Amino acid sequence: xxxxTKPMLERRKExxxxxxxxxxxxxxxxxxxxxxxxxxxxIAFVRIDGDSGNSLAVLQCSGGVAAISEDGDIDTSPNIIIx
Numbered sequence: 001x002x003x004x005t006k007p008m009l010e011r012r013k014e015x016x017x018x019x020x021x022x023x024x025x026x027x028x029x030x031x032x033x034x035x036x037x038x039x040x041x042x043i044a045f046v047r048i049d050g051d052s053g054n055s056l057a058v059l060q061c062s063g064g065v066a067a068i069s070e071d072g073d074i075d076t077s078p079n080i081i082i083x
Contacts, residue, residue, distance in 0.1 A: 021046050021057070028072025029057050036066055036074065044082065058082070 021043040025033060033043060041059040048055045057068040058080060067078035 024048070024055060025057055025068075026055065026070050026072070029055070029068045029070065032068045032072040032074050033057060033059065036061075036068075041066055 022030070022033075024046040025043075033041070036059055039061060041061040041064075044058045044060045044065075046055050046057050054070040056070070058078070059066045059068070060082070064076070065078060065080055065082060067075045067080060069075070
């Protein structure tokens with residue numbers, strides 16, 4: 001008797017389109033993200049601090065990670081672990 005196995009389903013939902021993340025960025029973050037985009041970085045996600053309301057944009061490129069603060073400051077060595 002042959003048993004059939006069901007394919008494993010990915011539990012994470014698909015990431016929203018880039019435009020959804022783009023709309024969550026401040027103007028300063030958009031300028032910085034555009035600059036990093038020239039080097040191949042793409043927005044991975046945006047975190048919004050519940051207490052302050054400030055956002056942190058996280059971008060990825062070829063295994064590299066960069067973070068952009070609400071003020072547009074770029075950190076190319078952030079202390080962020082992406083699963």
